[in-house]
Amino acid sequence: MSDHALTLDGKAGPVTIVRDADGIPQVAAADVDDALFGLGYCHARDRGLQMLLVRTLARGEASAKLKATADMLALDRFFRRMDFGRDADAELARLSPRARAGQEAYCRGVNAYFDEAGEPWELRMVGDRLRGGPWEFADIYLTAKVIGYVALAQSQAEVEHWIVEAVQAGLSRDLLEALFPGKLGGLDEALLRRVRLGDRVVPEALSWTPALPSAAASNNWAVAGARTASGKPILCSDPHLEINRLPAVWYEAVLRWDGQDSASPRYAMGATMPGIPGVVIGRNNDLAWGVTYACMDCVDSWIEDCRDGKYRRGDGWHSFTRRHETIQRRGKDPVEVTFFENDHGTLEGDPNVAGHYLATRWSCGEGTGAEATEGLLGMLEATDVDDGSRLLGRIANSSWNWVLADRGGHIGYQMAGRMPLRREGTTGLVPLPGWDPANDWRGFARLEDLPRAFDPPEGYIATANDDLNALGRLKPINISSGPYRAQRIREVLARGETVSVENMEKLQFDLHSRQAERFLALLRPLLFESDAEGARVLAGWDGSYDDVEAAGLFERFYRALIEEVFGAGSDGQPGGLGAAVVAYLMDRTPFLAEMYWNVDQVLLSERSPWFGARSRSQVYRAALARALRHDHDHDHDHAHDGHDHGHDGGTRVVLRHILFGGLLPLRLGFDRGPIALKGGRATVHQAQVYHNKGREVAFAPSYRFVADLATDDAHTTLPGGPSDRRFSKWYARGLHDWLHGRYRTLHGQPPEEGDPAE
Numbered sequence: 036m037s038d039h040a041l042t043l044d045g046k047a048g049p050v051t052i053v054r055d056a057d058g059i060p061q062v063a064a065a066d067v068d069d070a071l072f073g074l075g076y077c078h079a080r081d082r083g084l085q086m087l088l089v090r091t092l093a094r095g096e097a098s099a100k101l102k103a104t105a106d107m108l109a110l111d112r113f114f115r116r117m118d119f120g121r122d123a124d125a126e127l128a129r130l131s132p133r134a135r136a137g138q139e140a141y142c143r144g145v146n147a148y149f150d151e152a153g154e155p156w157e158l159r160m161v162g163d164r165l166r167g168g169p170w171e172f173a174d175i176y177l178t179a180k181v182i183g184y185v186a187l188a189q190s191q192a193e194v195e196h197w198i199v200e201a202v203q204a205g206l207s208r209d210l211l212e213a214l215f216p217g218k219l220g221g222l223d224e225a226l227l228r229r230v231r232l233g234d235r236v237v238p239e240a241l242s243w244t245p246a247l248p249s250a251a252a253s254n255n256w257a258v259a260g261a262r263t264a265s266g267k268p269i270l271c272s273d274p275h276l277e278i279n280r281l282p283a284v285w286y287e288a289v290l291r292w293d294g295q296d297s298a299s300p301r302y303a304m305g306a307t308m309p310g311i312p313g314v315v316i317g318r319n320n321d322l323a324w325g326v327t328y329a330c331m332d333c334v335d336s337w338i339e340d341c342r343d344g345k346y347r348r349g350d351g352w353h354s355f356t357r358r359h360e361t362i363q364r365r366g367k368d369p370v371e372v373t374f375f376e377n378d379h380g381t382l383e384g385d386p387n388v389a390g391h392y393l394a395t396r397w398s399c400g401e402g403t404g405a406e407a408t409e410g411l412l413g414m415l416e417a418t419d420v421d422d423g424s425r426l427l428g429r430i431a432n433s434s435w436n437w438v439l440a441d442r443g444g445h446i447g448y449q450m451a452g453r454m455p456l457r458r459e460g461t462t463g464l465v466p467l468p469g470w471d472p473a474n475d476w477r478g479f480a481r482l483e484d485l486p487r488a489f490d491p492p493e494g495y496i497a498t499a500n501d502d503l504n505a506l507g508r509l510k511p512i513n514i515s516s517g518p519y520r521a522q523r524i525r526e527v528l529a530r531g532e533t534v535s536v537e538n539m540e541k542l543q544f545d546l547h548s549r550q551a552e553r554f555l556a557l558l559r560p561l562l563f564e565s566d567a568e569g570a571r572v573l574a575g576w577d578g579s580y581d582d583v584e585a586a587g588l589f590e591r592f593y594r595a596l597i598e599e600v601f602g603a604g605s606d607g608q609p610g611g612l613g614a615a616v617v618a619y620l621m622d623r624t625p626f627l628a629e630m631y632w633n634v635d636q637v638l639l640s641e642r643s644p645w646f647g648a649r650s651r652s653q654v655y656r657a658a659l660a661r662a663l664r665h666d667h668d669h670d671h672d673h674a675h676d677g678h679d680h681g682h683d684g685g686t687r688v689v690l691r692h693i694l695f696g697g698l699l700p701l702r703l704g705f706d707r708g709p710i711a712l713k714g715g716r717a718t719v720h721q722a723q724v725y726h727n728k729g730r731e732v733a734f735a736p737s738y739r740f741v742a743d744l745a746t747d748d749a750h751t752t753l754p755g756g757p758s759d760r761r762f763s764k765w766y767a768r769g770l771h772d773w774l775h776g777r778y779r780t781l782h783g784q785p786p787e788e789g790d791p792a793e
């Protein structure tokens with residue numbers, strides 16, 4: 036380490052912070068609480084802009100502190116509606132003394148830096164002072180809830196809302212059943228047609244800022260020591276979040292503190308989330324852990340029969356709880372809003388106007404803060420897979436797939452989340468009558484009934500947002516990502532080769548698509564009927580997105596197939612969603628990113644009501660003809676639709692600053708790029724790019740983490756640097772290495788050299 040270090044006064048002794056050569060803070064302290072104090076200080080110093088911006092948005096104060104536009108008002112309405120912090124005080128009271136001390140130490144560190152330096156100058160340029168008081172447990176809780184809902188669980192709410200819209204638009208029951216097979220128990224089409232749909236559960240304005248990153252998919256896996264070169268387990272994790280933003284979503288840190296005696300120093304390191312104490316993806320002396328989104332359905336809607344400001348239960352009528360909010364706006368009159376709430380959540384409408392409305396509830400929206408804090412802080416000193424599974428299972432601010440590996444040689448998997456127990460024969464995917472108490476939730480699932488695994492006989496565990504219901508006593512997943520990435524990871528791990536850190540890094544960059552394989556098996560016989568050059572290219576393709584030309588042709592075919600099947604009816608096909616609707620869903624929403632497995636189950640079926648009177652071969656021929664006809668028409672290139680392309684073949688995107696992105700000339704350096712991304716929705720190294728309500732969103736690995744438990748190291752890459760300050764040398768430090776697959780090493784034990792703290 037460098038002799039130059041920043042020294043802070045901790046409660047148990049001095050806290051030193053030194054940056055390594057990549058600017059990653061190395062915090063050394065006398066005990067774990069002082070290490071968390073140092074982490075809080077680093078978060079505020081390096082990511083204060085990100086933390087305060089997210090808190091301002093999540094509090095519903097964007098109109099007051101940023102700008103009084105229609106979009107900001109829509110954002111404020113949304114966050115006031117969600118009321119994420121409503122039970123923060125109750126959750127704080129539930130904390131154990133140990134967890135309370137840890138979160139207090141972290142908050143003390145955050146506030147020490149803000150008291151010393153003030154808020155970032157960028158915020159002072161665009162609005163009123165955003166600090167809004169000290170950082171507290173309520174802000175930790177609020178930040179965690181925003182991440183759990185906005186980036187992840189909101190997709191469930193959107194799908195359920197979309198089903199109602201589809202029924203009201205006249206989509207037939209058999210078409211819906213084909214798209215959601217076995218998931219529509221309790222669907223009453225006549226009742227859904229009577230529902231008055233109010234505002235969207237998730238407003239379009241939510242795409243206003245990359246400060247609230249979107250999520251698409253992730254990978255994590257663990258390999259038992261019997262299969263590794265070192266003889267100890269290896270754990271890998273690469274969460275796929277929105278990467279075309281600066282700073283990066285994650286913040287790397289190394290925390291070190293004295294153990295129970297001087298001969299047993301402890302460490303924890305890896306990816307942290309600014310605003311939250313603890314290590315989300317990482318390792319300590321004994322244990323490593325990684326996470327993916329579990330796709331558990333934690334959001335339900337009920338149909339409420341309303342009149343005169345009341346809702347019906349059986350034959351009786353009851354008053355809603357009314358919550359009044361005042362949204363202040365800079366330079367404009369405030370806006371008064373009223374939310375109507377009952378045991379089913381918040382109503383989408385005005386119950387004073389007689390009719391049927393949806394009330395929606397998120398199971399993780401309350402009662403989760405204390406448990407999640409206990410779990411995450413406990414992982415700093417967890418010692419084995421058993422211990423870690425119990426702790427991580429307490430983190431229920433959304434739904435998670437946790438994979439673990441320990442130095443003792445064990446590997447494990449535990450799903451976490453607050454799964455509602457529902458009426459027999461229903462899944463929660465469709466709204467049910469709220470006036471019937473049989474449709475109410477009946478508590479929440481026990482952790483031991485959720486999907487889990489421990490030392491499986493095959494010697495590896497992998498999750499990639501796929502359907503893992505078979506590993507549990509209950510089935511919490513209604514809609515999952517396609518199985519392709521998980522299948523590819525398991526295929527590579529099942530080869531029986533000895534596993535090393537180097538070939539696990541290679542697997543994180545794998546570009547082979549099992550999705551393309553499946554479609555090519557059906558398409559290839561038809562390709563030989565055509566003499567078009569594109570058909571010859573596809574016929575010889577092995578399904579790897581390394582071949583950008585062939586991958587682009589496949590994506591054109593795939594888009595054309597979706598348009599052919601789900602678009603306007605023709606050639607005996609029943610009326611679909613309509614060409615304009617399909618184009619909008621694919622080009623301007625995350626529909627395909629989130630729903631492509633449901634779509635594929637239709638497209639790969641030998642017969643489907645979506646095909647109408649046509650056979651699958653006829654549908655494929657029509658789609659192939661469209662794809663080849665538009666071989667050079669970029670308007671129909673879904674893989675890289677509307678995007679720039681580099682000579683290296685990847686889709687080119689610009690990483691934009693979370694506050695000034697796109698507003699300033701590229702030469703000023705707030706935005707970086709363009710950079711080229713390779714891959715597709717179904718490759719281990721995922722790359723998806725689309726426009727979401729006017730903002731470009733690029734999904735790719737937002738962090739790569741590989742840890743061999745035979746060492747005290749971790750190998751990582753991150754698309755950006757530690758700092759959110761444009762003029763810091765750490766602003767985009769790791770971007771080039773991330774792009775080219777060069778991993779750095781984090782050391783649990785202090786290295787010999789380091790750079791001084793700023």
